[in-house]
Amino acid sequence: xxxxxxxxxxxxxxxxxxxxxxxxxxxxxxxxxxxxxxxxxxxxxxxxxxxxxxxxxxxxxxxxxxxxxxxxxxxxxxxxxxxxxxxxxxxxxxxxxxxxxxxxxxxxxxxxxxxxxxxxx
Amino acid sequence: xxxxxxxxxxxxxxxxxxxxxxxxxxxxxxxxxxxxxxxxxxxxxxxxxxxxxxxxxxxxxxxxxxxxxxxxxxxxxxxxxxxxxxxxxxxxxxxxxxxxxxxxxxxxxxx
Numbered sequence: 001x002x003x004x005x006x007x008x009x010x011x012x013x014x015x016x017x018x019x020x021x022x023x024x025x026x027x028x029x030x031x032x033x034x035x036x037x038x039x040x041x042x043x044x045x046x047x048x049x050x051x052x053x054x055x056x057x058x059x060x061x062x063x064x065x066x067x068x069x070x071x072x073x074x075x076x077x078x079x080x081x082x083x084x085x086x087x088x089x090x091x092x093x094x095x096x097x098x099x100x101x102x103x104x105x106x107x108x109x110x111x112x113x114x115x116x117x118x119x120x121x
Numbered sequence: 122x123x124x125x126x127x128x129x130x131x132x133x134x135x136x137x138x139x140x141x142x143x144x145x146x147x148x149x150x151x152x153x154x155x156x157x158x159x160x161x162x163x164x165x166x167x168x169x170x171x172x173x174x175x176x177x178x179x180x181x182x183x184x185x186x187x188x189x190x191x192x193x194x195x196x197x198x199x200x201x202x203x204x205x206x207x208x209x210x211x212x213x214x215x216x217x218x219x220x221x222x223x224x225x226x227x228x229x230x231x232x
Contacts, residue, residue, distance in 0.1 A: 060220065105172070
């Protein structure tokens, strides 16, 4: 059974850097084709794809947020870390960690429970 | 403004059939990239409902079906049930953006 869980601060101040950790189990991020990503959802709004890291350390970023995002993995710890710099109130959202299976097409299943991050002074 | 366009809302009576459209362009759906659908029940985490245009994960009722044609895709729900009331999102890949993209979501109301 694949599970993912996000951890990190619930509240950050504007201009600060957000660091979120995804701890997963039930799969290995060293298996060919596998990836872990991040998707966010502002309250009452739509889903927004942020970033994806593959088993081979290939990284993809949302073009609109690329300058602010960094994704890294620690395969030995079964963890993926997302950092987002220069946080703004519009970044207030639930941040989900997601699993990308090893198939030829990228979809996300399962999802972590999500963590609500509020940006406010 | 989402790259993939969905109607903000649809509704139907129990037992009826509803469809939710997802309209893209030549750089995403029209380029042949797969479309995936997610269901987000109220207060819950999204889960994949249809993957790769028309495939249902185990456990998803066959009342849900997906199709794709040209630059659009559709999710059909037959035999509508109260428990189907949720937000539905389509997702694909966009080669111009070199990024995965979601539709703006559709809220399904069961009357």
